Amino acid sequence: VEIDFESHFSAKEMKFFKNKRSRGAGVGLKSFEFTYDGSNPFAAKKSIKANLKIFSSTFSELTQEREGKTTYEEEGKIKDGTAKYAYTDLALKTSTSEKEAGSYDKWKEIVDENEKLAKLNFRLKAVIGLSLPKGEIPDDRFSSYSKNQLKAALAESYVTLNLTPTVHNFEFDEQGRVTLDIRYLAYVEDFFDQSGFNVFADPTGIHSFRREKRKLQMKALRAACEDVSGGDNKESLQTLQKEYVRQVDKEVGESIQSMIRVLMDKRRIYYMSLSAEQINKFTALGPHLDFKEDVLKDESGSSIWITNETDHSEVLQRNISKAMEVASLVRDDRDEAEKKAGGDTNPVAAALAATNPLYQELAFFYVSDLIDTVLENIQNEFTKVVAQLETVKSNEVKYTTPEDLKKRKLDLMKYQKNFERFRILLGPVEFMDHGNYIPETSIFVNFGDVPISVKYFVEWLADRALSREDSFYSLTRFMNDLFNNLITKFLNNGKCFAFSTKQKVRVNQSVLTSYNPHDDSKDEITHEIIKQAEKLERKNVSGYPARLTNIDTLKLPILNISGKTESNYAPLSKETNYFVFFAGRVQPVEKLNGNKAEDSKNGIYHYLLGRDKGLVKNISLKKTETPGLQEVRFEQEGYEGLEQLRVVYDADITCHANVNTFPGTYIYLPPGGFDPSINSVDLTKYGIGGYYMIIKSTHTFGPAVAESKIYAKWVAQLETNYPVESSGVTKDNRSSPSKCSSAQSRLEALGKSNV
Incomplete structure (x- = not known):
């Protein structure tokens, strides 16, 4: 239902105003502010935050029932309808629609509806941006842009946010007027951070159905314990809880083994x-x-093949089983665990160690394969558990009723439906080749192509899982931990060798909602993969259809985040939620020459200060507060003349509403905007202007307010061929003596005298 805020004093409000007990009348949208936050990837639920403020002359108007417009899809056609709503619905997590008589015959079911199923029952869809005016718009005679260009720009100027409410409060003033303040978080992160989406999902459905039975039994016993005659039930509940505690560690170990086993089975x-x-x-x-x-x-000069054969799987599976057995002892009795692992201070790592001192089988997988496996396991678990709940009888699950089983089955089906519209999208990351003495040597790969050692992963996951003391590990929390702890810490670790090989990778995240423009339910990226596969089949050539390496063949933008052109309505069946991970503050691979046409083609837009038209209102520079940064620059790049004034600045940009400024986007601040009179001097050498990356953007809408605030970090200056000097001594950037000497000494220790 569409929540409507009147732009004028309506007849309904006049009727309310005439009530002699009323102090006034009128409800309005005071402000709506939302933030894309990519600067803190360790915060599990802060990629999107929103704040809605509603002003009302009286409290009762907020709870007054109103009739609003709604649209629904029937037989492939969109139809109009009506539905009831109140402004307080925006702060509620449950539906306020009337239930059938007898559907809530006990208060316990109402509690369950509010506490357990809130995320299934409610979400706020906010369509934000600039709409196409209903009247005439400027044409070529009055504007430098054509009418079609303006229409196309406005059609792409809004986004859809799926939000879930968290907390709210009422602020009263001295006249009894009230402001309802509601805070929201991203629906995708919040919804998928619950027990329905467990990384330790069991694709066979055996363990997962056992868990479901246990949950239903404990829920029924807790309800029965609240009755006066619930003495026996309390004893049964205590027995079941003890059994549950014993099963948790065992299930965690089995779940990790199951995850690796599926990876093996799928090669x-x-x-x-x-x-x-x-x-x-x-x-x-x-x-x-x-x-x-x-x-x-190998020693004979023959090539070593990297294989995915199953011959090695049996040994690896035995090692993992042993490690999980040891891991289950760590929390309860670490001394016993170390004894079982041979006295090692890290029992899990010791159990995973190779047994052959002459050769070691290095087992690894790729991040994309791991994520595919996790998503497949969750989908298969939904299918298997729903099927078993369909056939099981209540007498087979003690203490439960047929209604309990039916209700749980319907809940899982809702979870499954939402899961089918969820995607994880991984972006590129730049890796430097530390073995090449040319500093510019680098390669761009997708995060999904990063390999992870099985031993390293199992050790990390066992530590994470056992510290939680639960057999549940939510999907969104796992993804955040995987990228922000496992991958990032490993890539940024300089302790692997005697010299540093840190990659300086910063992982950011975002949440996007896209709408499929096609007639079927497939998302845009799946459509491109299918199109690529069909093209390869027609040409009778081999290849990987899932690897869309030629970006020029794609129609940009890839994701349709603004919905259907000239319409702010998009049915739920067309909606796909993306959880995006990307590398932040990586220098663009394109030449950084400040060319506007070239940058626009690559999605890098220019923000010029001082224009009498355009989006930009103001740009303020703020010195980056990093202790020792300026001193390090002097040491590395010298202090040639006025370059001693060089400082790295962060940029805070205030502009008219521009909701498509997502974290991770590159922008360019032309130095000429800060001083148009300087033509011969490159101000970017002094840290003024240059290329920046957006780390955060805040957008505010209200009466006479439509404004965006962009926070960006400096990335790079303009490309130059001028040599870098340091105190009159030119540094040779082609070699690194410390690394070479360190490597030489370590090699000599192995009995080799030449490099």
Whole structure:
């Protein structure tokens, strides 16, 4: 239903105003503010925050029932209808529609409706941006833009936010007027951070159905314990709780094994057989080693194949089973666990260690395969558990009724329906080649192509899972932990070798809602993959249809976040929610020359200060407060003339409403906007202007207010061929003596005298 705020004094409000007990009349939208926050990836639920303020002359008007417009889809056609609403519905997590008689015959069911099913029952869809005016718009005679260009720009100028309410409060003034203040979080992060979406999902449905039975039994016993005659039930509940505690650790271990087993069954785990000499070489030299010659070839010179054969799976599975057995002892009796693991201070790691001192099977998988496996397991668990709840009888699940089983089945089906409209989208990341002495040498890969050692992952996951003391690990929390703890900490770790090989990767995240423009229910990216597969089939060539490497063949933007052109309505059946992870503050691969046409083509837009038209109101620069940063710059780049004035600035941009400014987007601030009179001097050398990355954006709407505030971090100055000097001594950036000498000394310790 559409929540309507009157723009004028209506007949309904006049009727309310004439009531002699009323102090006044009128309800209005005071402000709506939302924030895309990509600067704090460790906050699990803060990628989107929103705040809605509603002003009312009297409190009773907020609770007054009103009739609003609604649209629904029937037989493929969109039809208009009406529905009841009150402004207080915006702060509620449950539906206020009338229930059938007898549907709530006990207060316990009402509590269950409010506490357990709130996220299934309610979400706020906010369509925000600039709408196309109903009247005439300027044409070529009165504007530098054509009418079609303006229409196209306005059609792409709004976004849809799916939000869930968190907290609210009422603020009364001295005249009894009230402001309702409601805070929201992103629906995707909040909704998928619950027990219905468990990373430890069981694709067979055996363990998961056992968990469901246990939950239903405990719920029924808790309800029975509240009765006066519930003595026996209390004893049964205590017995069941003790059994539950014993099962948790066992199920966590079995769940981790199940996850790895599915990866093996689908041949998504790869193996490399490495000798002790090869491992020692790599440990000594790291990226300075000729990987193809010294690692990917054995002693006879034959190539070592990276395989995904199942021959190695049995040994790996035994090691993981042993590790999980040890892990279950760690929390209860660490001494016993260390004894079982052979006295090692890290029992889980010791249990996963190789048994052959001469050769080691390096088992690894890719991030994308892991995420695919987790999502498949969740989907299969939904299907299997729903099917078992369909056939099971209440006498097979003690203490429950047929209504309990039916209700749980319907809830799981709702979860499954929402899950089918959920996608995880991974962006590119830049890796520097530390073995190449040319600093500019780098490669861009997708986060999904980052390999993870099975041993490293199992050790990390066991530690995470056991510390939670629960067999539940939500999908969104797992994704945040995976990228912000496992991947980022590993890539930014400089302790693997005697010299630093840190990649300086910063992972950011965002939540997007997109609308499929096609007739079927497939999302846009799936459509492109299918199109690519059909093209390969027609040409009778091999390839990977899921790898859309040629971005020029894609129609941009890839995701349709603004919905259907000239319409702010998009049916739920067309909606897809994306959970996006991307690398932040990475220098663009394109030449950074400040060319507006070239940058616009690459999605890098220019924000010029001082224009008498356009979006920008003001740009303020704020010195980046990083202790020692300026001193390090002097040491690395010198202090040639006026370049001693160079400081790195953050940019705060105030502009008219621009809701498409997402974290991770590159922008360019032309230095000429700060001083148009300087033509011969590149101000970016002094930290003024240049390329920035958006880390956060806040958008505010209200009476006579439609404003955006963009917070951006400096990324790079303009590209220049001028040599970097330092106190009259030119540094040779092509070599790194400290790294070479360190690698040389470590290699000599292995008995090799030349590099």
